[in-house]
Amino acid sequence: MNIQLKRAGERESGRAGENSTSAQSLNRSIAQSPRLRVAVPYLTLILGLASIGLSAIFVKWANAPGAVSGFYRMAIAAAVMTIPFAISLRRAQLPITNYHLLFTNRHVLFAIIAGLFFAGDLATWNTAVLIGNAANATLFGNTAPVWVSFGALILFKEKLRPAFWGGLLFAMLGAGVILGGDFLQHPQIGIGDLLGLLVGFFYGMFFLATERARDQLSSLVSWWISAAVCALALLALSIVFNQPLTGYPLETWINLVVLALVVQVIGWLLLNYALGHLPASIVAPTLLMQPVLTAIFGVPLLGQPISFVQIIGGGLTLAGIFIVHIAKQKGERG
Numbered sequence: 001m002n003i004q005l006k007r008a009g010e011r012e013s014g015r016a017g018e019n020s021t022s023a024q025s026l027n028r029s030i031a032q033s034p035r036l037r038v039a040v041p042y043l044t045l046i047l048g049l050a051s052i053g054l055s056a057i058f059v060k061w062a063n064a065p066g067a068v069s070g071f072y073r074m075a076i077a078a079a080v081m082t083i084p085f086a087i088s089l090r091r092a093q094l095p096i097t098n099y100h101l102l103f104t105n106r107h108v109l110f111a112i113i114a115g116l117f118f119a120g121d122l123a124t125w126n127t128a129v130l131i132g133n134a135a136n137a138t139l140f141g142n143t144a145p146v147w148v149s150f151g152a153l154i155l156f157k158e159k160l161r162p163a164f165w166g167g168l169l170f171a172m173l174g175a176g177v178i179l180g181g182d183f184l185q186h187p188q189i190g191i192g193d194l195l196g197l198l199v200g201f202f203y204g205m206f207f208l209a210t211e212r213a214r215d216q217l218s219s220l221v222s223w224w225i226s227a228a229v230c231a232l233a234l235l236a237l238s239i240v241f242n243q244p245l246t247g248y249p250l251e252t253w254i255n256l257v258v259l260a261l262v263v264q265v266i267g268w269l270l271l272n273y274a275l276g277h278l279p280a281s282i283v284a285p286t287l288l289m290q291p292v293l294t295a296i297f298g299v300p301l302l303g304q305p306i307s308f309v310q311i312i313g314g315g316l317t318l319a320g321i322f323i324v325h326i327a328k329q330k331g332e333r334g
Contacts, residue, residue: 041277044270045286051267053293057301058259062252065243066126067234069256070119074231076260077268078224085224107216108225114209115229121202122230123237128195138291140196142175147204148284155208158281160327167323171288174316177309178291207280214276223272227264285324288317 062069078085121141128137145168152158213222238245275283292314298304 041274045274045278045283048267048270048274049287049289050293051270052263052287053290054297055259055263055267055290056294057297058255058263060302062255062259064248064252064256065238065241067123067238067241068243068245069259070122070126071231071234071238071245072256073122073260073264074119074227074234076257077264078227078231080261080265081220081224081227085220088218088220107213107222110209110213111217111222111225112229114206114213114222115226116233117202117206117209118226119230119233119237121199121206123234124195124202125199128192128199131192131195137192137196137199139176140193141199141203142172142288142291143197143200144203144207145172145281145285145288147201148207148280151204151208152279152281158279160281163327164281164324167320167325167327168285169320170323171285171317171320174313174318174320175288175291177313177316178295204284207275207284210272210275211280214272219269219273219276222276223269227268282325286321289321292317 059069064072125137125141128141149160149164149168153160210222210226213226217225271283271287295304295306295310295314299306
């Protein structure tokens with residue numbers, strides 16, 4: 001399927017749950033301006049990327065077990081957005097009183113599947129970091145664009161130009177340079193590294209499932225369903241692995257709340273919006289910039305200076321992302 005940049009006004013103005021006066025005014029403005037129609041999805045992608053770039057900072061400051069921090073991240077975010085979600089769901093006229101019809105809606109099912117994949121991503125990545133090498137696990141986790149591209153090619157018949165694969169290679173090479181100093185020194189692949197590859201699969205499938213859910217569901221409805229399902233799955237994992245849910249210092253709770261609000265509410269709602277208007281094979285490679293932003297944020301927040309190798313890696317990543325975008329634009333026009 002050749003997925004093109006969706007018209008923001010046409011897609012969003014027709015969606016119940018986002019039809020308030022202010023939303024309608026914004027959608028009309030976007031629909032009437034070709035520049036806004038193109039720019040808004042990319043702007044939300046950039047802002048969302050900046051928000052999730054802070055994720056590792058807050059996780060490190062919280063210093064809680066992986067599944068536990070993931071659970072509170074998703075649970076707090078879902079709780080904060082419950083009332084807006086309920087209003088949006090009611091306006092969307094989804095059969096909230098008929099659970100059989102609700103959970104047989106294919107787009108709702110895609111949102112549920114996305115939540116399960118994201119839970120798998122968070123739980124597996126944290127486990128890989130704990131039992132293996134963090135740099136290796138994160139590097140292999142960044143294979144998500146490969147899974148997304150193959151999935152889009154095989155499942156959705158999306159055409160990918162040769163330049164796309166070249167750009168993808170550059171972007172992944174850049175991510176590898178940033179994270180791979182330790183990888184090059186310790187190339188042996190352990191269980192943690194294998195789990196890192198699984199992280200990439202989960203992450204990629206999350207993007208593909210979300211893209212399908214967003215064909216009919218609004219950003220908020222799709223996001224909330226995925227977040228709630230992810231929280232329940234992570235709660236179950238925390239219980240299974242006997243990770244304590246209470247007894248943490250105040251600093252931990254503050255960072256967990258900020259993690260939920262800044263990363264999950266603001267960051268992922270923006271990315272969810274972008275996924276409704278841009279192909280997943282564009283969004284996922286762009287997210288390779290996350291380690292670049294994390295490295296930048298780490299200078300003032302963690303006291304970790306940026307090395308020359310990291311600068312080179314960031315340049316390669318940006319070059320690869322640029323090539324990917326150009327290839328996709330030419331593919332859509334051609």
